Amino acid sequence: MDLSVINSIAIIYLLSEKNSIIFSIFISMGWVLLSVYSQFYEVYRYTRPISILSLTVKQFILFLLLVFAFSGLYHELDIYPRPIVKYLLLCFLFITIFKFAIYYLLQKYRTSFGGNYRTTVIFGLNKKTIALDNFFNKNPEYGYSHKKTFDFKKKEHSLAECFQYVLAENIDEIYCSISELTNAQIADTVDFADNNLKILKFIPDSKEIYAKRLQYEYYDYIPILTLRNIPLEDSVNTFLKRGFDILFSSFMIVFVLSWLTPIIAILIKLESKGPVFFKQSRNGFNYKEFDCFKFRSMMPNKDAHLYQATRGDDRVTKVGKFIRKTSIDELPQFFNVLFGDMSVVGPRPHMVSHTTMYAKRIDKFMVRHFVKPGITGLAQTSGFRGEVETDKDIIGRVKFDIFYIENWSLLLDMKIIFQTFVNAVKGDDKAY
Incomplete structure (x- = not known):
């Protein structure tokens, strides 16, 4: 069905009166080979919808590159980049609809008719x-x-x-x-x-x-098990994540922080004396310390580097309450992202004193430092942000952070960013 879609749309929209046999053979063979490589059809009854969408996006990025390569090598068809992109978007739309329609129709078939059990x-x-x-x-x-x-x-x-x-x-x-x-x-x-x-x-x-999520490797004929598979150790994934971080942080700095910073700075200065930005040492990738930036939300105090903000904390200013509730105080960390100390999404970094304490007390806490820390993370969008009141809070945070590290994808990052934005608009009970 997918081959029918990509060939039909190509004949109707992209090729028109041109000879389509060579193009059809090329894209059909390419689609099959890419599907094997990307495991596009490895979808089972227990596969989550988000995984199906991730497979679809991956397949079409590869397919886009393949069609561009063909148009560059085979000039006779005179296929240009803009029609190719439109062609791919149409294919992506129809195949995604068909793929999810089959997925949900099968579910309906099982629940309503008792089939496919x-x-x-x-x-x-x-x-x-x-x-x-x-x-x-x-x-x-x-x-x-x-x-x-x-x-x-x-x-x-x-x-x-x-x-x-x-x-x-x-x-x-x-x-x-x-x-x-x-x-x-x-x-x-x-x-x-x-x-x-x-x-x-x-x-x-x-x-x-x-x-554990083990990974098989072979040294000659000797099977070796790797305890933890971290997708971001792959150079391609590292490049994709870093590229996304640079683009997203640059966008936020140019189009948001450029006009928001002077407004927040004036409000902070009008209410209390002290710097506009608050700088704090935190542990990042490979446990390396870096200076994490925030808009100052508290009265200057000597305990700021030792104690987290608590509910009803007297140190928090009136402006501070607002910017903490809406997470605006975290926005300067996009500079940390641009400098390479942080990522947009990842495990939230802790104060150095707290990292030392939790590393001794909480099992697997240090696993969080296999990747760069983030402005937001899966733990924060899953209810584990803000003050750590009991060990249960930090254990839950570590559990979600490890899941993120072992199951990273660009689509998961997008989902977390969207959920963070929704939480910021609605307001989070633990944002104080």
Whole structure:
């Protein structure tokens, strides 16, 4: 269907009366090869819509470059850049509509007609398998019909009985908890699944290394597991993120800070004596210290570098309350982004004293320093911004920051920026 779309639009809009055979062959073969490379059709029933959109954007950026390359090499067709961009936008629009239409129609088909279902069982009973059981039962649109969860702790069922049940009920997928089965039982389950054409998936034990997002690498023929895969260690991703940071921060400095800074400066100076900007040492990429800039929102005080602002803090000025509530006080950090110390999106940097304290007390806190800190971040848009009142707050922040580091994409950055803007307009309860 996608090949039909890109070829039909090309013939109708881009090529007109010109010979389209060479162009059609080229873009069809190119589309297929790019799809394999970008895993464009690796969409499953559990794939999130945001991931589908990310795949679509990636595919069309690559396809745009491919069509431009063809137009540059094959001059006979006289295809110009502007029509190419319009052609690609039309293709992007139609294919995105078709892709999401199929995705949601399949979900509707499962919930309304009970079709396209896969039956499942779970071997082992614990918190994670209960959560998976609830996921299957509460999300029928994903198309899973969960039949039974076997508890091996109470020894009510033998593994042989479980296998008989799987065959009798014609189960499609077996989900096996690693922590609930012995190595011998896991080996038997693998053999059973292979010999009976059943899909077998494992639920890792959170206490073990298998719960991590591991990456396989080979040194000659020796398999090596990397504990943490960080997309921003890839040079292409680093280039994309840095390019976006420079463009976005330059835009904000030229079109927002250029006129907003004098207004905020006058308001700050009218209310209290002291500098307009507040400079504070914070830890950034690879734990390196840098000076983080903000509009001053407090009366000058000696404790500013030691203690966070608290609810009803006497140090915060009237102007300070407004700029903190709307996050305007953070805008000078776009200069930090332009200088390369920060990124637009990333884990929020902490005061040096707090970083030292949390590094000793909170597990995996230092993982946040594998990437540049950000003006905003996933943790902040997920309810973990502002004052750290309990360890639960900082643990939640670290959890979201690590998820961001391991799952970075330019689309995720866009989503976080949009959500930050929405929160700034609505006002955040923890912005004080």
